[in-house]
Structures are given as structure tokens and as C-alpha cells.
């Protein structure tokens with residue numbers, strides 16, 4: 135298990151700055167995800183870790199050893215890509231053994247290590263097959279065995295599951311986590327799939343413009359985003375702007391809760407992960423996830439866990455909106471509603487109606503009454 139430390143890394147391609155002084159630390163044995171919009175620098179960062187790119191500025195450390203200028207084959211990283219690139223003319227076992235032959239490992243040891251790697255991905259009975267005689271998921275397992283067999287110091291995965299169908303992706307993502315943990319491998323994983331990251335990551339980072347916007351556990355990133363880009367990138371959300379009326383500390387979690395006056399009424403929200411409390415009167419943006427609402431006849435109200443901090447008796451005045459259902463999409467486990475607000479409450483009655491997304495689990499109630507309030 136190694137730690138990875140990336141210190142102010144800058145990588146340019148001509149006029150394009152792909153990495154802009156990026157800083158990141160990954161703990162030993164961590165399964166760490168890189169996410170972000172297309173072109174944000176994920177692949178460039180992964181390739182810099184592998185040694186395929188030399189950065190213009192900054193340094194990379196594996197534990198205490200600086201590897202910034204070390205050739206790829208000397209870094210001993212295991213890599214797996216979207217296109218698993220198995221040799222079609224070689225058997226599964228020969229494909230897995232390839233990297234060991236290159237490293238001049240004795241034949242007897244190669245046989246033992248190949249068998250071990252194939253066993254770890256449950257492919258030992260397929261050793262003599264050719265890749266084209268395997269399913270996509272099985273080929274992906276062989277590619278994983280090939281990355282593991284060299285006993286890498288860390289594993290670098292670039293969209294490893296994007297060629298698989300939805301069911302296989304689900305199966306393989308659990309499998310990848312199992313293998314990483316079994317081998318105690320520090321793993322950096324690039325994906326476009328937010329659910330893949332949320333479901334198996336120990337921690338993740340959201341990148342934009344060659345920088346890290348936020349790094350943290352899946353829960354921190356999803357529930358406590360520090361900016362609109364992160365909040366919007368990692369899941370569905372609606373934004374509401376308002377002014378801070380008061381600040382409080384949640385007795386259970388110790389987190390800071392802000393009361394915010396918006397044109398649609400008063401809301402309470404927890405601050406993003408380690409963020410400085412705003413000043414009273416400061417304009418802030420609330421991010422409200424569609425699954426945080428509870429629908430009841432004629433109102434949508436944030437669920438109790440989302441308003442646990444405020445005193446009893448104020449529930450009707452806070453985190454609560456009146457409106458009607460403007461549309462509904464049935465998605466099986468949830469229904470997605472367009473909730474059209476009636477407009478502002480209290481001092482801001484003239485606020486324009488706003489459409490917010492609301493998810494209902496086990497949908498039963500408003501599905502057919504698309505305009506029933």
C-alpha cells in the first residue's frame with residue numbers, strides 16, 4: 135500500500151492547460167475516484183501518475199519517493215482502460231503472463247502468479263480460451279488480472295467499465311472494489327458515472343479546469359457540496375438564492391445550520407463540508423435534492439432529517455412550499471415530479487412561481503393526477 139501525493143501539478147498541451155497547479159493526497163489502500171465534466175483533466179492526471187506525461191511544474195510522490203520524472207515501467211503501476219486491449223492471438227493465460235515475460239520473471243513463478251491472478255478474478259477455468267471466446271465482462275476480468283499480476287504499487291483505472299452493459303457494470307464495480315481491498319491496493323479510478331463513484335469510492339474528487347473543486351467521501355460530496363458546480367455535477371438538484379437570517383449549531387452533528395430567506399420562503403440548510411460560515415445578510419445559494427422533499431396534499435416539505443436542527447413548532451413556516459404537480463415521470467422505484475410553487479410566502483408573496491424537481495420513493499399518490507395539486 136502506498137500513499138500518493140500530488141503537489142501543484144501543471145500540465146499543458148500547447149495553449150491548453152490540462153492541469154492547473156493541482157494538489158491532492160490519496161491515502162494508502164484508498165479507492166479514490168476522479169470525476170468532472172469532459173475535458174477537466176481526469177485522464178491527464180491519471181496518465182501523469184502512470185508516467186506517460188511529464189508535467190511542466192509540480193511533483194508526484196509515491197510514499198516518500200518522488201516519481202515525477204520516473205519512466206512508466208519503473209513506476210510499477212497497474213493500468214486498465216476502457217478498451218481492455220487483450221491480444222486476440224494469445225490465450226487468457228498468455229495475455230495475463232505478458233507483463234511478467236517482459237519483466238524477465240522465471241517461468242515457474244510466472245505460472246504460479248498467473249494462476250493466482252486468474253483465481254482472484256474468478257477466471258481460473260478460462261485460462262486456455264481466446265479473448266474472443268469470452269463475454270465483455272469476462273474480458274474485463276482478464277484485463278484486471280493482467281493489471282494485478284505484476285503486483286503493482288497502485289492501480290490506475292480509466293473508465294474500466296464503460297464498454298459493459300448496465301447489469302455487468304453493476305456486477306463488475308463490486309468486483310473491482312473487492313479486488314482492490316483484497317490486494318490492499320491504492321487505486322485511482324476515472325469515471326463519468328456518478329453512481330459508480332458514489333457506490334464504491336472511499337473518497338472522490340470533482341475536477342474542473344484542471345483543478346480540484348472538492349475532495350471528500352461520497353456522502354460529503356453529495357450531501358455537503360461546497361459549490362454549485364459540485365452540487366450539480368454529482369446529482370439532480372435545484373438552486374435557490376437567499377440571504378442569511380441566522381446561524382445555529384446542530385446539537386447532534388455539530389454542523390452549522392443557516393436560516394435563509396428566499397423569495398419562496400424561509401429555509402434551513404447545513405453548510406457545505408468545511409466551509410466558513412457566511413455573514414448575516416450575505417447572499418448564499420441553497421442546493422435542494424429532489425429526494426429531500428416529502429410530498430403531502432398541496433404541500434411539499436423537506437423531510438425531517440433535512441430540518442432536524444430547527445425547533446418544534448416552526449415546521450409549517452420553514453422548509454415548506456405550497457404548489458401543484460405540473461408533470462410526472464414514472465421511473466419505477468421513484469416518480470419524478472415537476473412541482474410548481476405558488477410563489478412566495480410572507481413578505482415576498484409576489485415571487486414568481488418556480489418549478490422544482492421532487493422525487494417520491496415507492497410512488498403511489500400523484501402519478502395520475504398531473505395537475506391535481
Ligand code: ATP
Pocket residue numbers: 147150151152170171172173174175176177178179
Ligand atoms: P473526458 O472526460 O472527455 O475524457 P478528461 O477530463 O479526461 O475528459 P483530459 O483528457 O485530461 O480530460 O483533457 C484535459 C484537456 O487537455 C482537454 O482540454 C483536452 O482537449 C486537452 N488534451 C488532453 N490530451 C491532449 C493532447 N495529447 N494534446 C492536446 N490536448 C490535450
